[in-house]
Amino acid sequence: MDYQEAVESLLVIAERFNLESPRVLYACSGEDTTPARVWPRDNILFVDSNPCRTRVLQEQGFRTLTTDIETLENAGEFDVIYTHNGPAKLHKCIEMLVNKAYVISNNTYSIRDRITGCTLLGATKREDDPEFPGMLKKIWFDDDPTGFFKEIQTYEEFQKHEMNADVRRSFESIMKESGLEKKAAFETLKKYYQFYKKYGELYVFQKI
Secondary structure (H helix, E strand, O other), X not given: OOHHHHHHHHHXXXXXXXXXXXXXXXXXXXXXXXXXXXXXXXXXEEEOOOHHHHHHHHHOOOEEEOOOHHHHOOOOOOOEEEEOOOOHHHHHHHHHHOOOOXXXXXXXXXXXXXXXXXXXXXOOOOOOOOOOOOOOOHXXXXXXXXXXXXXXXXXXXXXXXXXXXXXXXXXHHHHXXXXXXXXXXXXXXXXXXXXXXXXXXXXXXXEO
């Protein structure tokens, strides 16, 4: 995920969840200030462990913080967090300072393991990710070439049809990862598919 994709994803989240002027925690390299083109600077907090970058951002009028837990404890609440391969310490900080936020990342594995209380709403394709095998892969972005979800809307219909390999792998992964029963896993699978067919490739988590 590059910076342009990050901004586009933030816009998607803002629209999807009716956030007119989201408070954004931009936890990544501060070399790019693209989010400032989207929202007022007061709504964006850059978090970067590199003091040289944070100093440049401060000179441009941006709010900045380091990744020290002590510094972040009083940072406040955020509607959206964008993190670009953030360090483990930052993930711990996010746990502490976020009441309810939508977390966007290109590092699904680390967020899944290090942020408690997050519900996975979906994932982009990561067929090159050996640590996250089988989870929500190519099916979301093929525009349903088999027509599977055009014909199947209910769990009863789902039971009568044989799943193709992509659907079966995703369905089984959801059950394994979430512990959901089959009917609930089907509803989750359908929700994931519909969300990503409309909004495109993102990692999106909801902290609850």
